[in-house]
Amino acid sequence: MRQTRIAVVGAGLGGLTAAGFLQRAGFVVKVYEQAPAFSRIGAGIILSANVTKVLRRLGLEDGLIAAGIKSQSYVSRAWDSGEVTAEFVFDAEAERRYGGPYVHIHRGDLHAVLERGVVAGTIAFNHQLVDILQSSGSLRLIFANGAAAEADIVVGADGVRSKVRDCLLGPEPPQFAGFTAYRAIFPAARLNGFWIADCTKWWGTDRHCLPYYLTGRRDEVYAIGVVPATGWEHGDASIPSSREHYLQSFAGFHADLQRVLQAVESVTLWPIFDRARDDRWSARDGRIVLIGDACHPMRPFMAAGGAMAVEDAAILGRCVAQFDDPARAVRCYEATRIPRVAKVQEISIANTWMHGPTETDWFYCYDACTAALAAPQ
Numbered sequence: 001m002r003q004t005r006i007a008v009v010g011a012g013l014g015g016l017t018a019a020g021f022l023q024r025a026g027f028v029v030k031v032y033e034q035a036p037a038f039s040r041i042g043a044g045i046i047l048s049a050n051v052t053k054v055l056r057r058l059g060l061e062d063g064l065i066a067a068g069i070k071s072q073s074y075v076s077r078a079w080d081s082g083e084v085t086a087e088f089v090f091d092a093e094a095e096r097r098y099g100g101p102y103v104h105i106h107r108g109d110l111h112a113v114l115e116r117g118v119v120a121g122t123i124a125f126n127h128q129l130v131d132i133l134q135s136s137g138s139l140r141l142i143f144a145n146g147a148a149a150e151a152d153i154v155v156g157a158d159g160v161r162s163k164v165r166d167c168l169l170g171p172e173p174p175q176f177a178g179f180t181a182y183r184a185i186f187p188a189a190r191l192n193g194f195w196i197a198d199c200t201k202w203w204g205t206d207r208h209c210l211p212y213y214l215t216g217r218r219d220e221v222y223a224i225g226v227v228p229a230t231g232w233e234h235g236d237a238s239i240p241s242s243r244e245h246y247l248q249s250f251a252g253f254h255a256d257l258q259r260v261l262q263a264v265e266s267v268t269l270w271p272i273f274d275r276a277r278d279d280r281w282s283a284r285d286g287r288i289v290l291i292g293d294a295c296h297p298m299r300p301f302m303a304a305g306g307a308m309a310v311e312d313a314a315i316l317g318r319c320v321a322q323f324d325d326p327a328r329a330v331r332c333y334e335a336t337r338i339p340r341v342a343k344v345q346e347i348s349i350a351n352t353w354m355h356g357p358t359e360t361d362w363f364y365c366y367d368a369c370t371a372a373l374a375a376p377q
C-alpha cells in the first residue's frame with residue numbers, strides 16, 4: 001500500500017476508471033458522487049476499441065460485452081438519398097487490428113459494470129462536493145450533506161459543470177453549444193421486423209441522427225438525434241419531448257430513418273454544452289487535477305468524450321504511480337494527453353468523423369495503458 005490518499009470527485013466513466021487504476025497501483029482511493037445511486041437514464045453510449053481495451057485491464061471487458069453489444073458495423077448514410085457514404089466493419093479481423101471490440105451499451109448498464117472495477121465500498125454516494133480547502137498539509141473536501149474528507153490529491157472527474165474546476169480556476173459555466181439532442185430507447189420489436197444495421201449515422205446538412213442497438217440480442221434500440229437550437233432555458237436538465245417533435249425535426253429524411261423514428265415511444269430532449277479549449281487542467285503543485293469533461297467537454301459528434309475520459313484516467317493512473325512528486329506526475333499527464341484530446345476536440349466540432357472514408361487507426365489502435373508517456377513539461 002502507498003500512503004497517498006486520493007479523492008476522486010464524480011463516479012462517471014472517468015472517475016470510476018481512474019479509481020480502478022489508482023487502487024491497483026496501491027493508493028488509498030475514495031470516490032465521492034453527488035447522486036444518491038446510479039440510475040438507468042434513457043441513453044446509450046458507444047465505446048470504441050481504445051476504451052474497451054483499457055477497461056479490459058480492470059477485468060471489465062466481458063461484462064461490457066455481456067451487458068451491451070459487440071457491434072458488427074457502422075454505416076454513414078446521406079439524409080435524403082440514403083446513399084451509403086462510408087461503412088466500417090467491426091469483425092474479428094478489425095478487433096485484432098484495433099486491439100479491442102467496438103461496443104454499444106446502455107449507460108445504466110455501463111455504470112453497473114464500471115462499479116465492479118473498484119473495491120467494494122469505494123463510492124460514497126450522496127456526496128456533492130461544494131468546496132476544497134487547501135492548506136500546506138492536506139486538502140479538505142467539503143460536501144453539501146455536511147460531511148468533510150481529507151486527501152493528498154483530488155481528481156476532479158465531475159463532468160461538464162465541474163465543481164473541482166471551479167475551485168481550481170474560479171467559476172466559469174460551460175457554454176450552450178447551439179445544439180440539442182433527442183434521446184429515445186425503445187424495444188426493437190416496435191420495428192416490426194424492419195432490418196437496421198448495428199449502427200447508422202444519418203448525415204443531414206445541419207443535423208444528424210444515430211440509431212443503434214444496445215444489446216447483443218438486438219432487442220433494444222437507442223436513437224439519438226442532434227438538431228441546432230438557438231438557446232436553452234432549462235439549465236442542464238433534460239425535458240420531455242414527443243415522437244411527433246422528433247419526427248418533425250427529421251422530416252424529409254430518408255424513409256428508412258422515418259421508419260425507425262416512428263417506433264420511438266418516449267423521448268427526452270437534452271442540451272449540449274461545451275467549452276473552448278483550455279489547457280489548464282491542474283494546480284501547479286499537482287494536488288488538484290482534472291480529467292474528462294471536467295477539463296475538456298466536447299460536442300458528442302465523434303462519440304469520443306467518454307473515450308477521452310477513460311484514456312485520461314488510465315494515463316493519470318500511470319503518471320501518479322510513476323512519479324512520487326504530484327507536480328511532475330500531472331505535468332507528464334498533461335503533456336501526454338493535451339495534444340490527443342485537442343485533436344479529438346477539433347474533429348468533434350467539425351463533425352466529420354467517419355462521414356466518408358476515414359483513417360481510424362490513430363484513434364482506435366491507441367492503448368492508454370502502454371502508449372509512451374511524454375516528458376513532463
Ligand SMILES: Cc1cc2nc3c(=O)[nH]c(=O)nc-3n(C[C@H](O)[C@H](O)[C@H](O)COP(=O)(O)OP(=O)(O)OC[C@H]3O[C@@H](n4cnc5c(N)ncnc54)[C@H](O)[C@@H]3O)c2cc1C
Binds near residue numbers: 162309
Ligand atoms: C448526447 C451525448 C451523447 C454522447 N455519446 C457518447 C458516445 O457515444 N461515446 C463517448 O465516448 N462519449 C459520448 N458522449 C460524451 C460522454 O458522455 C462524456 O464525455 C463522458 O460522460 C464524460 O465522462 P466524465 O467521467 O468526465 O463525466 P460524467 O460522465 O459527466 O460524470 C461526472 C460525474 O460526476 C458527478 N458529479 C458532478 N458534480 C459533482 C459534485 N459537485 N460532487 C460529486 N459528484 C459530482 C456526476 O453526478 C457524474 O456522476 C456523449 C455526450 C452527450 C451529451
